[in-house]
Structures are given as structure tokens and as C-alpha cells.
Amino acid sequence: MFTYFFYLLKRRKVPVSVTEWMTLMEALASGCVGDLDDFYYMARAILVKSEAYYDQYDVAFQEYFKGIEPPPEIREQILDWLKDPLNRMAVSQEMQALLDSLDLDELLQEFEKRLREQTEQHDGGGYWIGRGGTSPFGHSGYNPAGIRIGGEGGGGRAIKIAQERRFRNYRHDITLDVRQIKLALKDLRQLRxxxxxxxxxxxxxxxxxxxxxxxxxxxxxxxxxNAVKLLLLMDVGGSMEPYAQLCNRLFSAAHSASHFKDFQYYYFHNCVYDYLYKDIERSDTVGTAHILQTLEPDYKVVLVGDARIGTTELTHRYGSISYYEPNETPGIVWLKRIGEHFNHAIWLNPTKEYYWNHATVMAIGRLFPMFELTLEGLDQSIKKLVVRR
Amino acid sequence: MSNHDFDRFQGSPDYVASEELMRTVNVAIALERPLLVRGEPGTGKTMLASSIARALGKQMIVWNIKSTTKAQEGLYVYDTVQRLNDSRFGDRDVSDIKHYIKLGKLGESFTSPEQVVLLIDEIDKADLEFPNDLLNELDEMSFYIPETRETINTVKRPIVIITSNAEKELPDAFLRRCVFHYIEFPTPEIMERIIKVHFPDIQEKLLGAALKTFYTLRDIDDFRKKPSTAELIDWIYALIVGGIPHERIAKEIPFVGALIKKETDYAYFMEHVMNRRMNTYGMRWRD
Structure with a gap:
């Protein structure tokens, strides 16, 4: 019974197991379920073990019981499409036909709605919208598969509840608050x-x-x-401005997490060069070489930045964007030295992964394992910091 | 869920439960699975168990988990040190180990002749492996004491309520065996009922003004700790005792210390909420 629902949940990445499914079957057999509402709550209580998956559950529930097509994940479809800007050039014929058959105003409206929803979860909201006009995103916005919105309600109340998708905010892939970061950082420990x-x-x-x-x-x-020592290097200013608050949260969480044996933090602008800064205003400096000299390789290094800089800024001598800090050594060499000196180093990127298709982001991504600055990304990155390379 | 012979939970006079929660509680009771409850602090996770106990007329056993709690302690403790001490200085019969086996909370709830409600409070406080150590015991509701070669079996399977603040991830194997519910923060309507349970004689206007102010404060995302139900109840109590007229509540937010507990939040509140308000009111006067 409902076996397809099970697979739908799996496809929506809700971690359901056969054990739980059997429990649900047992519950159904015992006759606990009177109507669809009962089923909605009971199945959720038995199958879903974290509020982070309530939203995906709602989506799967809608899909199964309404026979409607759920809104596809932006990530999966549009953004796959986005990865290759060449796609913009070639819109297939059938798609063209589909486009023609649809009311453009209607689509645009929905597109905006979708965008709005997206910015709510996306810290650099301005970025999204700002790029919305020119980026390929705009194109995929016209893609009829790109913005499908759930149909009108009707039918059981449970479906309406599912359609409300109240639990969207509990998803793991949204950005973080301080406490969540702290919790994630808690995993970063080695007890001795x-x-x-x-x-x-x-x-x-x-x-x-x-x-x-x-x-x-x-x-x-x-x-x-706890024997863990943490070194935090953060990009400030320039293109990082939209993410200032997010980075602040990361910083305050790391700063107030008292369980590190040692915690050091420095700032840089766009890329690490000969000097790092002790303050955000970048007035008090310390030599990067000095840091490498004095800190033992067992510091866990977390670099934070969008990594999206000019190619020359990364690879050239005197490439630094700041006139007052001419660098004798190219930034990439410094980054490489950091990666080589420390046993564990990762890069947290506040921009979404689908923006990483950029020369410098990819170059830096080859030096450090790069993760999104979201709860999920942070968790993964910390796993990386704990295990030996 | 009608015509079934298990006890049904429908909230108790002093605890307002959402419909979802009641359904989930009943599912857990019917399936005889532990119910894992999660939610923001102050949403009444711990209260739930006592409410269930009261509503169903059952005794409640509370097992408070601390960071040092071991799974074993819930089952039984073999007081070896006491026995050792007795063997040297005491006059008790040290040859009978049974005297030194003390059942823990879990053991107590298993052996109780009546069905009880067992609350395992804040399970995530304990060590990461803690829930795994209890898997079998919670499944079978029985355990073996090797020292006395005794097996403790349940008389009546207890109703097990487990609360968690999500400070640690709970192991999958453990989660698979539980029924899960996330208590959402109450909507203003439900909150109104909750307040009325605590203050049956509260004036409508006072309640309205207090709730409005409360939810406005909760909407401020920059607070490190948002005020929750427990704080609201304290605050309203202070308002009533202080005899604050309702018109003053939204304007001045008296006793705000009852709602905002963190120093940084308080500073933020003074700067962003109160200052701005003073300016607005100030401008009005000039009009």
C-alpha cells in the first residue's frame, strides 16, 4: 500500500527506511487511520525524524495525493541548465513551442514570485535579483518547467497543509543562525x-x-x-559585503564557542597576500609568513570568502586590488602555502554552489575543499576538518 | 482514530496541545513506540509528558539527562563502592549482591505494576552514544542484570516521551524506532488559549496588547534568543501584578527584562526598538 509514496519520499531525499515503513504499515493495519488528515500526521510522525525534512515530506505528499507536479527544485533543473551559459544560445524547438503556447505575463508573474521566495532564503538577496535580469536565470525563468507552482487547493485539509509548506524554513539548505553554527562547530573537537x-x-x-x-x-x-585549535581567515569588503551579516554570525559563533584550545582570526581582502589583517578596517597587519611560521600545522584552518576575484588578483605579482598593499608574491602562492602548511584547511563560500563556475573560484576550489556556508555545507566541512586528509 | 481501546490523549485542562500533537501522541501510544519531541525552548516539551500523565491518570517518572548520564544508570546501578565499604566496616550481608543493585528510572518504569509515563528529558544532553545504548532496552522493554543473573521484564509497557533540543544529532537507528513530532511555536490563537489556562481571569485588552507586543518582538530576527512561551507567561504575570494598564504595554513595554534575557539582545532592543519609538512619538508631539 502506498509503496510509490515511499519511493517519492526517497526521491525527495527524505531519509526513510524500511523499518519505519513497516511501522507505518503496522499502524495502518491496526486501523488507526480514519481519514487523510490522520494519515498525513501519522505517516509524518513515523517516517520523518527531523523538522528539516517536513518540507520535503509536504512536497512528496502533495505530489502523491494530488497527482500534481511539484515545483521542481531550482537547484536540480534550472541550475544545471545555468551551469552552461551556452544553453542560453540554444533553446530547443519544442521548448520554443512551449514558450509560445504560454501566457508570458502569467509566467513572468510566477517567475517573480519564485524569485522572491528564493531571496527569502538567500542571504545575498540583492545579488540574485540584481543578476536576475541579465543572468541565465532570467532565461530559465521562461522555461515552463522552471517555475511550476502548486495548483489550487481543494480536497483534503492535509493536502492544504502540505501545500502551505510551513516547514520550508526548517530545511537544512537555508543559511544559518549563530546557534546553529555553534552546534556545528561543537562537532569540531578532539578530546584528549x-x-x-x-x-x-x-x-x-x-x-x-x-x-x-x-x-x-x-x-x-x-x-x-578539547585539543582543537582553530584559525579563521575571512574575506572582508568588496564583493563580500552582501554576506557580511552571515560571516558575522560565523565569527561570533566561533568566537563564543569556548571549547577550542586556541582560536585565531585574521582578515584579508579578496585574496591572501603578504599580509593579513587583525581587524576589519585592515589597519593592523601581520605577515602571512609569520603566521605560517608560528602556528603549528595542526591548526584547523577555515577560510571564508566568495573566491570570486579577478584572475590577475589571484595569479599575478602586484595583483592585489588594493593599491596600498603591493604583493611580492601572487595570492595563489600564498593560498598554496597555507594549504600545504596546515593539515586541515577548508574554504567556506557564502555564495551558492552554482555560482562557482568561475575561474578563480575553481582555482581556489582545487586548493581547498570548498563548501557552501549553509548548515549542510558547514556540517560537511567540519567532517572534513576532523578526519585526516 | 475511534473505537480503539488504547488510552487517548486529548490535552489536559492545564496544557493546550495542538491537534497535530494530540494525533501524534495517540499514534505513539497505539504503536507503543517512544515519542521523540523536539521544538524551540519554551514550547512545552517537558510539560507534555506531565500533561499526558495527568490526562490519562497515570504516574509519571522523570529521567533528567545530563552530559554525564550513562545509559546504564537508567537501568540499574551496582553500588560497588557501598558494597566494598560494607565489606570492611558494615554489618550488612555483602554476599547478596541484590542489596546493592538499585534500579534506575528506566528500570523503575519497567517494573511498575501500573502503566506509567516515562519522560526522558533532554536526551541530546548526554553523550553521542547514549541513545544507541538504550536501543534494545527501549525495543524489548526488558534488560538483563548479569550480576544477579536476573532479567527485568516490563509489567506494562510505559508510555515513553523523549525530548530533545537538537544539540546533538541522534543516531539513525534510534530515530527509526521513535515516533517524531516537532512542536511549532504556537500561533497567536493557540497562545491566547495557553495564556488563559495560566491566567483565567486576565482582561481581554491586556491579553491582546501583550500578545501583540510579544509577537512583534519575536519577529525581530536579530535577537540571539527570541522570547518564548515561558517568558511570555512570566511577563504577563509581572504585568498583572504590577497593575500595568493595557494602553501602556505596547508603548513602553514595561518589565521587558522578563522577555529579553540576553544582554546583547537587550542592548539591541533599546537601541532599535525603543529609540526609534521615542523618535516617532517625539515627532508626533511636535505635530
Whole structure:
């Protein structure tokens, strides 16, 4: 029963397992379900184990019970399309025909709506809209498959609930707040026993006491502490302006997370050159070579930036955008040195992954594993920081 | 969900549950699965268990989880140190280990002759492996004590409510065995009912003004900690006790300390909300 629904959920990336599906079947068999509303809540309670997937569940539910086509994920379709700007040149004939058959005003309206929704989740909202006119996004906006919106309600209430998609904001792929970042950073730890012997080792005490024929002998050990040292390098100013708030959050989370053994942070403008800055105003400098010299390779390095800079800024001597900081060494060499010196380094990019099709972003992406600055990206990046390369 | 013989939860007089939540609770009871509840702080996760217990007339056992809690402690504790001590100085019979086996909260709820509601509060506080260590026990609702070669079986399967603040990811295997519900932040309508449960005699105007102000504050995204239900109740209590007339609430937001707990949030509030307001009001006076 409803087996196709199971596969729909899977396709929507809701992690459902057969165990849970069997539980649902058991519940159905017991006759707990009176109507579709019951089914909606019961299936959700049994199959979905995080509010992050409520939205995908709603989408799958709509699709299954309404027989309507759900709005395709922007990521999957439009953005695949976006990756190759050449697509813009060649709109296929059948598509052209489809385009002609549709009311343009209507489509445009929907397109705007979709855009608006997107900016709500997208930190650099201005960027999106700003580019909307000229970027290929505009083109795909006319793509009839690109902006399909759920049909009118009707039928069961559950479907309406599903259509409201109230849980959209709980999805993992939206950007982050401070607490979420902190939680993610919590995973970044390596516990080691350090410091004074201040913890009673009960097991060992009992063992030693028993060996002593009952004469109590107390065994002490060191308590466990986090050994992780973090180095945060952030791009400020220029094209990073729209993401300032997001980066702020990352910074304040890292700063207030007290569990690091050491936490150091520096700023750079567009790319790392001979000097790093101790403050956002970029007045107080410290030599990048000095950092590499003094920090041990076991610092975990997190670089934050959009990596989208002029090619010369990355590869040329004196390529720095700032007149006052002529760099003797090309930025890419510095980045390479950072990557080579430290055992663990990753790059967090506040722009969406489909913007990464850019010469410097790709070049930097080859030096550091690059992740989106979203909850999902952060989680992945931290996994990368924990394991040995 | 009619004509079924399990106990049905329909909220209790002192706890307003959304329809979704009640349905989910009943699913969990019917399937005899643990119910995992998540939600913002202050949405009444912990209260839910006591409400279920009261509504169904059952006893409640609370197991508060701390970062140091071990799964074993919930089942039983073998007090070896006491036994060792007794063997040297005491006059008790140390040959019988049973004297030194103390059942934990989970053990208690299994052995209770009546069905109980077991609340495992804030499971995510414990070590990452903690939920995994309880998998089998929660599945079978029984466990074995090797020291005494005894198996503790359930008399009546308890109704298990587990709360989590999502501070740690719970293991998949554990999640698969649970029924899950996310408590959303109450809508103004539900909030009104919740407040009335706490303050049955509250004046409508005061309530209206307080709720309006509260939800306006909650809309400010820059707060590190948004005020939640618990804070709202405290605040309204302060308003009533302080005898604040309702017209003053939105304008002055008295006792704002009851709503905003973080220093940075308070600073933000003073600067962005109150200052701006002063300016607006100031301009009006000039008119």
C-alpha cells in the first residue's frame, strides 16, 4: 500500500527506511487511520525524524495525493541548465513551442514570485535579483518547467497543509543562525586527557582496591579537554559585503564557542597576500609568513570568502586590488602555502554552489575543499576538518 | 482514530496541545513506540509528558539527562563502592549482591505494576552514544542484570516521551524506532488559549496588547534568543501584578527584562526598538 509514496519520499531525499515503513504499515493495519488528515500526521510522525525534512515530506505528499507536479527544485533543473551559459544560445524547438503556447505575463508573474521566495532564503538577496535580469536565470525563468507552482487547493485539509509548506524554513539548505553554527562547530573537537590529575577513575580505583585485598586505593586521571585549535581567515569588503551579516554570525559563533584550545582570526581582502589583517578596517597587519611560521600545522584552518576575484588578483605579482598593499608574491602562492602548511584547511563560500563556475573560484576550489556556508555545507566541512586528509 | 481501546490523549485542562500533537501522541501510544519531541525552548516539551500523565491518570517518572548520564544508570546501578565499604566496616550481608543493585528510572518504569509515563528529558544532553545504548532496552522493554543473573521484564509497557533540543544529532537507528513530532511555536490563537489556562481571569485588552507586543518582538530576527512561551507567561504575570494598564504595554513595554534575557539582545532592543519609538512619538508631539 502506498509503496510509490515511499519511493517519492526517497526521491525527495527524505531519509526513510524500511523499518519505519513497516511501522507505518503496522499502524495502518491496526486501523488507526480514519481519514487523510490522520494519515498525513501519522505517516509524518513515523517516517520523518527531523523538522528539516517536513518540507520535503509536504512536497512528496502533495505530489502523491494530488497527482500534481511539484515545483521542481531550482537547484536540480534550472541550475544545471545555468551551469552552461551556452544553453542560453540554444533553446530547443519544442521548448520554443512551449514558450509560445504560454501566457508570458502569467509566467513572468510566477517567475517573480519564485524569485522572491528564493531571496527569502538567500542571504545575498540583492545579488540574485540584481543578476536576475541579465543572468541565465532570467532565461530559465521562461522555461515552463522552471517555475511550476502548486495548483489550487481543494480536497483534503492535509493536502492544504502540505501545500502551505510551513516547514520550508526548517530545511537544512537555508543559511544559518549563530546557534546553529555553534552546534556545528561543537562537532569540531578532539578530546584528549590533559591538565592535572583531578578526575577519579572509578573503574581503576575499584580494580586497584580489589587487587589490594580491599584496601581502598584511589586512582586519579586527567580530565578530557578539547585539543582543537582553530584559525579563521575571512574575506572582508568588496564583493563580500552582501554576506557580511552571515560571516558575522560565523565569527561570533566561533568566537563564543569556548571549547577550542586556541582560536585565531585574521582578515584579508579578496585574496591572501603578504599580509593579513587583525581587524576589519585592515589597519593592523601581520605577515602571512609569520603566521605560517608560528602556528603549528595542526591548526584547523577555515577560510571564508566568495573566491570570486579577478584572475590577475589571484595569479599575478602586484595583483592585489588594493593599491596600498603591493604583493611580492601572487595570492595563489600564498593560498598554496597555507594549504600545504596546515593539515586541515577548508574554504567556506557564502555564495551558492552554482555560482562557482568561475575561474578563480575553481582555482581556489582545487586548493581547498570548498563548501557552501549553509548548515549542510558547514556540517560537511567540519567532517572534513576532523578526519585526516 | 475511534473505537480503539488504547488510552487517548486529548490535552489536559492545564496544557493546550495542538491537534497535530494530540494525533501524534495517540499514534505513539497505539504503536507503543517512544515519542521523540523536539521544538524551540519554551514550547512545552517537558510539560507534555506531565500533561499526558495527568490526562490519562497515570504516574509519571522523570529521567533528567545530563552530559554525564550513562545509559546504564537508567537501568540499574551496582553500588560497588557501598558494597566494598560494607565489606570492611558494615554489618550488612555483602554476599547478596541484590542489596546493592538499585534500579534506575528506566528500570523503575519497567517494573511498575501500573502503566506509567516515562519522560526522558533532554536526551541530546548526554553523550553521542547514549541513545544507541538504550536501543534494545527501549525495543524489548526488558534488560538483563548479569550480576544477579536476573532479567527485568516490563509489567506494562510505559508510555515513553523523549525530548530533545537538537544539540546533538541522534543516531539513525534510534530515530527509526521513535515516533517524531516537532512542536511549532504556537500561533497567536493557540497562545491566547495557553495564556488563559495560566491566567483565567486576565482582561481581554491586556491579553491582546501583550500578545501583540510579544509577537512583534519575536519577529525581530536579530535577537540571539527570541522570547518564548515561558517568558511570555512570566511577563504577563509581572504585568498583572504590577497593575500595568493595557494602553501602556505596547508603548513602553514595561518589565521587558522578563522577555529579553540576553544582554546583547537587550542592548539591541533599546537601541532599535525603543529609540526609534521615542523618535516617532517625539515627532508626533511636535505635530
Amino acid at each position: 586527557r590533559v591538565g592535572p590529575l583531578d578526575e577519579l577513575a572509578l573503574e581503576e580505583t575499584i580494580d586497584a582496591t580489589a587487587r589490594n585485598a580491599g584496601d581502598i586505593e584511589l586512582i586519579w586521571r586527567r580530565s578530557r579537554q
